[in-house]
Every structure is written in C-alpha cells, then in structure tokens.
Amino acid sequence: MERDSIIKVIALMVTAFGIGIDFTGALMLVPAIENSFDADITSTQWVLNIYALFFAMTMVAGGRLGDMYGHRKVMIFGLALFLFSSILCFVSPSLDFLIGARALQGIGAGCVWPCTLAFGATKVSRQEHRALIMGLILAGVTSGNVFGPMISGLVVNYGDWRLFFLANVVFASISMITTVLLMQRDTTHKAGEHIDFAGMGLLSFAVLLLLYGLDVGAEWGWLSVPLLLLFFVSAVLFMLFPRVEKRVREPLLLPQMMENREFRITLGLNMFNVSAAFVGLLYFPQYMQKVLGWSVLESAVGLAPLTVLLAVGSIVSGTLYNDFGPKRLLFWGYLFATIGAASIVVMPMELGYFQILPGMALIGLGATLTVGPSGTAAVCAVKPERAGLVGGLSFMVHLVYGAISVACATAIMYMVSLSSLRQQLATAGVDLSSADQKAINGGTLTTKTAAAVMQKLGSAEADKVKTALATAFDSGMNMAFVFSTISVSIGIVLALMLDEKKLHKIES
Template sequence: MLAILVIAQVMSVANANLIAVALPPLSADLDASGAQEQWIVDAYVLVLAALLVAGGVLSDRYGRRRAMLTGLTIFAAGSLACALAPSPEVLIAARVVQALGPPLILPASLAILTASVSDPLARARAIGVWGAGSGFGVAVGPLIGGAVVAGLGWRWAFGVNVPVALALAAATPLFIPDDRPARAAHRFDVRGALLVTAALGALVFGLIEGPARGWTSAEVLASFAVAAVTLLVFISAERRHPAPLVDLELVRRPVFAAANLAAATILFATLAVSVYISAFLQTFRELTPLETGLALLPLGGAVAVLAPVSGRLTAHVRPRTLIATGLLCAAVGALLLSRVGGADGPGDVWLALLLLGAGAGVALPPTTATAVSAVPSARTGMASAIHNAGRQVGATLGVAALGSIVVSHAAHGGAAAYADGLSVALVVTAGLLAAVAALTLRLIPRR
C-alpha cells in the first residue's frame, strides 16, 4: 500500500517541473511561441494549486480509494493527450486535463495513509516516506525528464505516465482498503469550492505571470485584486455554511498555521533552486538536460534519504525541533549556494544543494505529521488538501518572486549577471527560511 501511495505522490509532483527539460525539442517540433512555452509549464501548476482543497473534501465525502482511482484515471488520460498533442494549443489544454488528477490523488493518498496506520511510530515512519515524495519529486523531476527525453524523445516525457498511472489504478483496489464514508448531513459546499478555486487560481496566475508581464501590469494587479476580493467573499460564505469546505477555526490555529507555513517555505526554496540552477547550468555551462538532472541529484537524494529518518524521529523528537533544525539547515545551504559565480559548475554547488536537500528532508515529514494530527480523522482529507495546496502555492511563489530577482539581474547579460541575480535571490531565501524557523519555535509548543 505504501509503495502505491508514494509512487503516486512522486509522479504527481514530478510532473510539475520535469517538462521544463523537454521544452526545447517540444517547441521546435510544435513551433510553440515563448508565451505558449510558459503556459505548457504553468497550466499544470495553476490547476493543481487551485483544486487541491476541493479535491481533499471530495475524497472525505465520497471515499478516498474512489478519489485515488478517479484521479489516476484522469491523470493517465491527460498524459496520453499530452503525448499525442499535434499543436501547442492542444498540449496546453491537455496539461489542464492532466492536472485534474493530482488534486484527487494527493489528499486521498495522505488521508489513506493516516487512517490505515494506527500505531504512532509506524504512522510517523510511513508519513516520513510519503513526505519524501513531494520534495523528492520536485528535485528528481529534471533528472527523470532529462533521461526520458534523451532516450525516447519529448512525447515520452508525458507518455511514460500512462502505464505507471494505469498500473497504480489497477493495484489500488487490490492493496488499499475500501472506505465508505457515512452519508453527509449537508450538501457539498459547491460555492466554497468555486470561491477558493477562483481565489487560488487568481493568486497563482498573478505569481506566475508577474515576472513576464510586470508586477504593476493591469493583468497582474487585477488578478491579485480578484484573489483578495474572492478570498474575503469565501471567508464570509464559509462562516455561514453548516458544512464548510475549509474549517476556518483550524486555519487560525497557530500549530496548524506554523506547520503549513514551514512546508510552503521549504517548497518555496527547493523548486526555485531546481528551476534556476538548472537554467544556469544549461544556459551558461552548456550541460545537457540529463547532466543537469544529475547535477541536481544531491538535492533530491538528501530528501529521499533523510525524510524517512525524520519520519521515524517524529515519534521520539519534538516536531518543532525537527522543523526548525531542517529550516536552519536549508538556510545554511541557500546561503552557501548564494556564493555561486559566473564560472562555477556542478562541482561548485553540490555541497550547498546537499545541505538544502538535507534541510528539506528533515523538515517536511514533521510538518505533514503536525498538520494532519491537528484535525479529526474524518477531516484528514481536508487537512492534507490545505497542506498540499500550501506547498504548491509556496513553490509557485518561490519561482515567481525569486525569478523576478534573477531576471532583473540577468537582463544585463552574461553568466556573471545571472549568477549575481541568483546570489541575491538565495540570500533572500536564506533569510526567509531562518525567519520561519524562529516563528516555528514560537508558535509550536514544546509538548
């Protein structure tokens, strides 16, 4: 069972960024414009972040195994459509369909894991392995994409998902117990689902488009305004609904808020570092996609090795200690990485990437365990959905905010200018990680 849940987690998360290494041959083959390239990557992240909360609630109401099966089937169909796409427009639409699967898969997988393992020590160990999937998926996405593109071509960067997703769907009824939730006393909060999806969608759109369109452009400012207004309407509607989509009392709890902020900050750092170090190595050091994926392996490898260890330690060590330690380790890695120069290569960044990955591996499992333990078992789908949505929003914010710093420096041209932008962005990242570590120690109690 654990293998099914972890593979589904890695597959869902890795597809957010493995496509980046396939863009050059894809664009040449389909004659995609620069804007279309942007949306081929961003359509997946936008839909994923916007629908995670609604997907979690649906899994609670209609069954987590059913949600897993539905999500895997949709994901396989969307991946097949991507692999066969004859034009950029069709590919962008197929990426939207593909992204409809993970909002059902991710919350259901964590909820199934939490409900199926009753022993606290075994649950902590299992959550540690599951938690490694998110950070590991982000880190190894370029490596997987590079290997597939080099060996089989860009269409297989999508096509490889089809047999994997179908195999997981076939195995799910065999190894995951069926759950039949009691009939809900109130109807599904459709209005809340639409409002939170609109708010998150508008926010993510602004964060994604800000660097390209300009942070003061009419489209970006309008998207942030829509996000703010829609969020206020959502809060008002949730307070009046008898069975709200999001338990606002839960969101206001300091422990839950701190755990989600810490996880979002880790993804803020790791995805942005993967994207911009990858771009630096391919553009200025002329590494191939596969070589770049290998250069980023210390980041993903550290997460994969240390997350299960951290999961086991969660049963014996205070979560606040593990979270703060991981955040500070990641901050040291980001600060060390900020010393990157225009002539540096993979050998100059591996130690910093290793420290950043180690921090992520230590911090992520206790953030997940803390978040899901803050709610009754019947609402773990909702809690994990909020947790995963927070991670995706954090990752998107990292790429957008740090990208604007990098791009503003890179406009001056050359490897040195790009490296200067990376340095400033990474110093900001290190400061944010350290600040959230301090906030974690303040908000999460010792017991």
C-alpha cells in the same frame, strides 16, 4: 504483514511512484519545451505552476469525495483523468494546450493522492502496520521524485520530451489495473459531507490571477493600468476568501482552527519551507544546461544532491520528530535552507557546478528537517478528528505557496537577467534591438526566434553574446534566490515562535 496486504502496498507504492515522477520529471523538460514551442521561461514556468496549483486545490475535495462516494471509485476516476491528460500532454500541439493538459493532470493527481493515503491508512492492514505502510507509500512518491529527472534526461537525450508523458501513461495504466483488481469496494460512506467549492474556486482564481500577473508583468509594464487592475482584483478575491469561509457549511479553514495560534504558525511553517526547494528544482537544471552546457541527463544526475535528500529525508525526519521535537527540527531545517539559498547568491559563477552544489545540499537538508515535521506539527495542533482535513490543508498551502514562489522568483529572474544582458551587450559593443534581447534572454539559444537572432551576428559577436547570456542568467538566478532566502528565513522566526507545550494541548 499478510501476503495480500503486501501486494496491495506494492500497488499503492507504484501509484505513488507515478505521482512522484510527474512532478520533478517535468521540471527537467523546461528547456526542451522552450525549444519545441519557441517560448521563454516566463511562459514555460506554467508547466510546473498550473500542475501544482490544481493538484493543491483538488486534493481536499478529492479526499472528501473519496469519503462520500468511495475511495476506490474516486481513485479510479482520478487515474483515468491522469492517464487521459498524460496522452494530451504527449500530443500537445502548442504550449497553451500543454498547460491545459497539465492542469487536468493536477486534478487527476489531486483525486488519486488522498485516496491512496486513505487506502494505506484504513483499508490495507492492521492498525499496528499503518505507520510502516504510510512510510512505504511516501517512499514510493519520493523515489519517484528522484527517478523523475532521470527519466526526463533519458527521453530528451534519446528521443523527445513528449516521451516522458508516456511513462505517466504506463504507471497510470498499471495503477488502474491494480486498483480495480486488488482494492476492495467501500461498503460504508460518510453522510452529510460537504465540499467547499466556493472557497476553493475563489482561492484558485485569486492565485491564478496573481500568477498570470507575475507572468505578463515584464511585457505589460509593472506600473501599467491593466496589470495593476489584475493585481487589485486578485487582492480583493484574497480578502473575500475568509468572508466566504464564514458563510459556507464546511469551509476549508474552520474559524475555530484559524483562532488557534499554534495552528496558524504551523500552517505558515508548511508554506515557507517550499520556496528554496521549488525555485532550486526549476533553476538548478537550467543553470547546468544553459550555463554549464550539460545535457538533460547530466543535469538530472547533477540534481541528485537535492532530490536524493528530499526523498530520504521525508522518511528519516519522521523518526527524528519524537526524539528532537518539532521546534528544534524546524529551526535547524529553516536555518540550513536559508544558508543554502544565500550561498547561491554569494558563490562566484567561476566555480561552475560547485557554485550551486553546497546550496543544493543545504536546501535539501533543510527540506528534510522541515517538510515532514511541519505537516506533523499542523496535525498535532488540532483535534484528532480533524487530522485528515489538516493534512490536506497543510499540503495544499505547501503547493500553492510553491507555485507563487516560482512565479515571483521567475519575474525577478527575468527582469534582472534582461537588465544585466543589456548592460553587458552595451559594454561589449554588440548592438541588438530590445526585441532581440528579449528573444534570447533566459539563455535558450536553440529556439527558432533565438536562433534567428544569432544568425544575424558574426562569430566574434556571437561568442560575446553567449558569454553575456551566461552571466545574465547567473545574475537573474542569484536574485531569484535572494527572494527565496528572504522567504525561507521567515520560517526561522516562526519556528522560534512555536510553543511545543501548547502544540499538544489544543482544545479547538
């Protein structure tokens, strides 16, 4: 590979690294953000979910805009928006402001990522180097996934959670400079391209309503009229989505693609593999901090069995695809992930870190064998000229279902942990009002509201409350992983249904 191309690939890897650290790194900040804004997990989960949703829904449009107006131009715009929103995250005066800034970050990342891949695939080097270049770009983003929690741990231990977003500013600035200086301008653009803004908007609003309903369900009451109306509107929008897709010129999901059985199966395989990994990335660090009493940095190191496997696996699985075939890889991957999620439920709390260690390793191994192969299988299920569209769609459903999984798991976790806390406090003879129980539910005792509750208690009662909270958190996390186990196990069935012979003989 020529020296000029090597420099460009390094620049693209830095951009990918910046995207990678932002996603996993923000997960480690959840307890610190709870403390800073006196919030609970049902609210702080939006720091993850809103980013994933807007990243997912922008990505297809970002790729299309790059084709229409130039990948360099759209990439610079996305990096500028990502940099600006990172500064907003750094100065956020409230949780709502932070969530809004994270939404902007997701839009910026959704413009940057498809254009980064486009540069790697078409503009950096010769045809024979493309596979190597794409592998290096993926290595950049997965390395960011590994180092993101480490950076979070360092900034929380030695400063403030806000400093994490300065790392975003640094990497976005470097990426903007290298893009301006190194990446050539596009000389040709695709004519006649159209973006399905109607479909994206409808789907985004439907998912947002669903996520919001899961967030406020415990507060409003699960059978309350406003909440049921919210879920009804969300369901109606989901049902309207395919009708709208039939009317737009270039829909996200082409009707002929959705008539393709193998494509539908591979799209499902791209969805369900994310449930255990996303829920684990959210709750494993909290378990280590809230139950085991570890620092953020120690929790980041403790998360390594999952993050390192996710990083290494995305590269290794590509080499296994042709040797073993997608059906075998996906079946065993989903099986490992299902066993891993189930192990979290059945392993006793007394084991401490070793309660979650086998599950982390198996979930990481399962993701290794499913994330890459499911995306490749989806691309193989359609015509070559639709590979870019399907690549974006597969990652879109991956992230959207990940956000939905986290919201569902968090709603379950909150309800179960609160019920467990009430029972244990009653058994221990500790009298706390319903409002006080909700204030401390979730295990974060350093928020202003939770600290005020604990100050009302004597030392003996405070010790009983801490024990009850740890057990309640564990019970809630276990039930969250019951949901993940069921979700991931669907992938086993889909993998068995996949017909490899038909997969590579698609006509539509």
